[in-house]
Amino acid sequence: MSVDAAVVEWSRAQFALTAMFHWIFVPLTLGLSFIVAIMESIYVRTGDPEWKRITRFWMKLFAVNFAIGVATGLILEFEFGTNWSNYSWMVGDIFGAPLAIEGIFAFFLEATFFAVMFFGWERVSKRFHLTSTWLVAIGSNLSALWILVANGWMQHPVGMRFNIETARNEMVDFWEVLLNPNAVTKFLHTVSSGYVLAALFVIAVSAWFILKKRDLRFAKRSLLVAASFGLLSSGYLVLLGDGSAFVVAHDQPAKLAAMEGVYDGASRKGIVLFGVLDPDKELGDGKDPFIIKIEMSQMLSLLGFHDIDSFVPGAEDLVFGNAEHGIESAADKLAKGKVAVDALAAFHAARKRGDPGAADQARADFDAHADYLGYGYLDKPEDILPPIPLTFYSFHIMVGLGFWFVLLFVVLLWFQMTGEIADHKNWLRLGILSLPLGYLAEQTGWIVAEVGRQPWAIQDMLPVGVATSDLDAASVSVTFWIFLVLFTALLIAEVRIMLGQIRRHGEEVGHV
Amino acid sequence: MFEAMSHDTLREYWWFLVSVLGGLFVMLTFVQGGQTLLYTLAPDSRRRDLVVNALGRKWELTFTTLVTFGGALFAAFPLFYATSFGGAYWVWIAILLCFVLQAVAYEYRKKPGNVFGPKTFEIFLLINGSLGVILLGAAVGTLFTGAPFTVDATHLSHWAGPARGLEAALVPFNVLFGLMWFFLARLLAALYFLRAVDDDDVRARSVRQVRLNTLLFLPLFLAVAALLLTMEGAGYDPATGAVALVPYKYLDNLLALPLRALIPLVLGVAGVLYGIARGWRGGEARGAFWSAAAGSALVGIALFGLAALNDTTLYTSTADLQSSLTLQNASGSPYTLTVMSYVSLAIPFVLAYIAWVWRQMGRRPLGVDEVERDPMSY
Numbered sequence: 001m002s003v004d005a006a007v008v009e010w011s012r013a014q015f016a017l018t019a020m021f022h023w024i025f026v027p028l029t030l031g032l033s034f035i036v037a038i039m040e041s042i043y044v045r046t047g048d049p050e051w052k053r054i055t056r057f058w059m060k061l062f063a064v065n066f067a068i069g070v071a072t073g074l075i076l077e078f079e080f081g082t083n084w085s086n087y088s089w090m091v092g093d094i095f096g097a098p099l100a101i102e103g104i105f106a107f108f109l110e111a112t113f114f115a116v117m118f119f120g121w122e123r124v125s126k127r128f129h130l131t132s133t134w135l136v137a138i139g140s141n142l143s144a145l146w147i148l149v150a151n152g153w154m155q156h157p158v159g160m161r162f163n164i165e166t167a168r169n170e171m172v173d174f175w176e177v178l179l180n181p182n183a184v185t186k187f188l189h190t191v192s193s194g195y196v197l198a199a200l201f202v203i204a205v206s207a208w209f210i211l212k213k214r215d216l217r218f219a220k221r222s223l224l225v226a227a228s229f230g231l232l233s234s235g236y237l238v239l240l241g242d243g244s245a246f247v248v249a250h251d252q253p254a255k256l257a258a259m260e261g262v263y264d265g266a267s268r269k270g271i272v273l274f275g276v277l278d279p280d281k282e283l284g285d286g287k288d289p290f291i292i293k294i295e296m297s298q299m300l301s302l303l304g305f306h307d308i309d310s311f312v313p314g315a316e317d318l319v320f321g322n323a324e325h326g327i328e329s330a331a332d333k334l335a336k337g338k339v340a341v342d343a344l345a346a347f348h349a350a351r352k353r354g355d356p357g358a359a360d361q362a363r364a365d366f367d368a369h370a371d372y373l374g375y376g377y378l379d380k381p382e383d384i385l386p387p388i389p390l391t392f393y394s395f396h397i398m399v400g401l402g403f404w405f406v407l408l409f410v411v412l413l414w415f416q417m418t419g420e421i422a423d424h425k426n427w428l429r430l431g432i433l434s435l436p437l438g439y440l441a442e443q444t445g446w447i448v449a450e451v452g453r454q455p456w457a458i459q460d461m462l463p464v465g466v467a468t469s470d471l472d473a474a475s476v477s478v479t480f481w482i483f484l485v486l487f488t489a490l491l492i493a494e495v496r497i498m499l500g501q502i503r504r505h506g507e508e509v510g511h512v
Numbered sequence: 513m514f515e516a517m518s519h520d521t522l523r524e525y526w527w528f529l530v531s532v533l534g535g536l537f538v539m540l541t542f543v544q545g546g547q548t549l550l551y552t553l554a555p556d557s558r559r560r561d562l563v564v565n566a567l568g569r570k571w572e573l574t575f576t577t578l579v580t581f582g583g584a585l586f587a588a589f590p591l592f593y594a595t596s597f598g599g600a601y602w603v604w605i606a607i608l609l610c611f612v613l614q615a616v617a618y619e620y621r622k623k624p625g626n627v628f629g630p631k632t633f634e635i636f637l638l639i640n641g642s643l644g645v646i647l648l649g650a651a652v653g654t655l656f657t658g659a660p661f662t663v664d665a666t667h668l669s670h671w672a673g674p675a676r677g678l679e680a681a682l683v684p685f686n687v688l689f690g691l692m693w694f695f696l697a698r699l700l701a702a703l704y705f706l707r708a709v710d711d712d713d714v715r716a717r718s719v720r721q722v723r724l725n726t727l728l729f730l731p732l733f734l735a736v737a738a739l740l741l742t743m744e745g746a747g748y749d750p751a752t753g754a755v756a757l758v759p760y761k762y763l764d765n766l767l768a769l770p771l772r773a774l775i776p777l778v779l780g781v782a783g784v785l786y787g788i789a790r791g792w793r794g795g796e797a798r799g800a801f802w803s804a805a806a807g808s809a810l811v812g813i814a815l816f817g818l819a820a821l822n823d824t825t826l827y828t829s830t831a832d833l834q835s836s837l838t839l840q841n842a843s844g845s846p847y848t849l850t851v852m853s854y855v856s857l858a859i860p861f862v863l864a865y866i867a868w869v870w871r872q873m874g875r876r877p878l879g880v881d882e883v884e885r886d887p888m889s890y
Binding site for chain 1: 565568569570572573575576579580582583584586587588590591593594595596597598599601602604605608609611612615616618619620623624625626627628665666667668669670671676844845847848851852855856858859862865866869872873875882886887888889
């Protein structure tokens with residue numbers, strides 16, 4: 001199974017490109033759908049036409065953003081087939097199910113009630129309309145559930161076994177896949193990050209109106225809803241962040257080591273609040289990986305394992321092994337993996353020439369080493385590590401911003417409730433500036449999740465290097481550029497339309 | 513209840529569900545057909561807005577059906593998904609691009625600041641409605657005419673030849689199939705507009721399109737049917753998996769599969785013809801769209817049945833016959849198919865709420881006034 005390294009790199013680049021574009025739009029969809037539903041609920045309850053106007057304004061922006069999310073999502077789903085076809089065969093028996101369920105349960109809910117939410121104002125009753133708006137919100141969040149169950153399974157594969165006959169993994173326990181702790185925390189963490197981003201979006205737009213002294217009643221009401229929604233979500237998000245760290249510490253020690261820049265493991269390990277990594281640091285050279293750092297002692301052991309005395313393995317422990325703490329070296333794992341890979345090939349060769357004795361022997365060899373199969377496809381022990389600097393910085397940017405957003409929501413809500421928010425111009429400006437930071441936090445979060453689990457497509461089971469389609473690098477590079485140009489053009493159009501809609505807000509009063 | 517089913521029964525059940533999704537998708541491509549009639553039905557911009565909005569209430573259903581069709585293939589027949597998508601790379605990428613263009617076109621077409629102007633997004637709709645449908649037709653055609661791939665001992669697939677799927681466009685049957693679908697979509701769209709819009713001018717033009725597209729569709733349909741029922745197909749021995757070519761395979765299948773092919777095909781054709789007859793002279797045309805639409809769905813279901821049941825290879829390899837994919841060797845495990853079958857129990861419920869919402873939203877036809885008055889209009 002030799003795969004051209006350039007194909008792997010281009011395929012990864014293309015998938016990252018699509019996923020990152022997709023993730024510009026989806027978090028806003030996830031959160032704004034609920035914010036709009038809350039606003040419309042207030043309208044239906046109070047009957048105040050001003051709330052109807054507010055609802056419709058945000059709903060329009062929701063639609064502009066939704067369209068391009070759908071466009072990028074389509075590519076993402078089918079890319080598993082077009083660019084990762086070996087992956088699709090080897091784990092499709094588990095991975096395909098959540099995608100199909102997503103279509104049946106979530107996408108149709110969104111698509112059907114989306115039409116009512118937008119075009120049904122004059123065609124259905126108020127209550128039916130409100131129900132539709134809530135169903136769109138629920139549908140979009142449900143679709144996030146299923147794809148994140150699938151992603152959680154890639155991070156921590158459970159509920160399946162490898163079938164040597166078909167040379168693929170097959171599902172044996174659906175509930176284990178669905179209730180996978182990694183999937184549950186990932187879902188909650190991800191959707192609540194979307195709620196925070198949507199709150200930041202509404203705050204930024206509302207703050208702009210307040211600073212411009214335009215349409216103040218609309219802007220303040222919107223800001224109130226958004227800051228409340230944002231505070232609840234971001235508080236929850238920080239708590240969930242802790243849950244995510246716990247899951248990562250147990251299932252993906254190499255990712256945790258990269259997130260925290262841990263090279264040599266220790267008990268009572270501290271957490272780095274801020275740090276600059278030494279770019280010359282090499283595995284096992286004994287140097288301090290940090291040029292400067294601010295550390296909170298013992299916290300990593302506490303947060304990662306909920307026990308101060310726990311040992312946190314570092315990159316060096318994972319590569320070279322650590323007998324004292326029962327960590328097997330990567331070289332040993334690779335050697336066992338090669339036995340599994342060879343046994344798999346021997347089994348199928350024996351089957352083909354009709355030699356049942358040899359097939360049985362190969363099967364026994366395989367079974368003894370099956371857990372290491374994925375390692376057999378790696379070249380060298382260091383390959384088990386993700387890129388440490390990218391993971392480390394992304395993680396710290398995301399966490400730092402998360403705490404900033406909590407503070408921002410608290411302060412804005414306080415000013416809004418206790419006095420005249422329009423007097424706090426600097427905080428309003430910070431509200432606008434925080435929107436790009438929200439997008440940055442979203443992107444860095446996924447970099448931690450996906451770059452941090454390299455080299456694996458499926459943790460410990462399937463490295464990205466053997467998961468691609470049998471394509472030539474030229475084809476994939478061409479589609480990469482096509483997607484880059486197309487998505488960029490559409491993004492520019494989207495942003496300009498959004499800005500136009502926002503600027504034009506007051507003008508539509510006449511014909512609403 | 514599904515645990516008691518054999519693996520083969522589960523496979524056939526899932527192929528039936530894939531067929532239903534495929535059939536519904538064929539029917540819902542009236543949206544694509546309508547997109548290609550944009551300028552024909554509505555030379556002026558007010559009416560063009562009307563036509564776009566009449567389709568704009570439905571486009572997402574078509575799109576979602578396509579996505580779910582892909583998801584169901586992935587989950588139930590992963591080797592087909594892997595082999596076809598990863599192999600026929602350029603065809604699938606081209607199809608996906610056609611649908612990316614559609615996803616933004618409705619929303620962005622008339623919005624100020626859209627950078628490229630309304631015309632560009634209208635061209636996107638045209639591309640999606642024409643190239644998108646014809647390519648999809650050619651891709652579905654390969655279920656009958658095959659494709660040049662190989663599958664190795666560990667079930668990893670490889671493509672033979674550099675065209676990566678584009679070679680499908682050189683097979684006359686595939687091209688005719690795509691064109692037939694294209695004109696069917698336009699025919700359905702014309703019938704849809706007869707009831708969906710409240711505008712005499714658009715309706716009068718739609719009637720002309722019903723007639724014109726019927727005259728283009730019917731000969732293509734007859735040609736495709738004649739080729740299909742006389743062509744050689746590949747069958748396999750379920751005990752050994754050995755594949756062999758069989759003359760008149762699809763004609764055999766049609767006669768051997770009364771419930772899964774012959775009856776749906778006959779009913780489907782009758783439905784389409786009845787719909788055409790109802791719509792031929794315009795007027796109220798009550799029931800014209802729905803009987804033609806339901807008929808198209810039934811024909812689609814029958815075609816998917818012919819393609820893979822009765823021990824027929826679902827995806828025949830023209831490079832190595834023994835690599836051909838069948839429901840047997842391409843499917844998910846019995847456990848996964850069982851779990852998915854429980855999930856499938858929700859499908860009637862989903863169809864019911866879609867139908868109900870469709871009725872609620874379609875109580876009266878859409879007029880130019882409503883489109884202009886509603887600030888949410890596309």
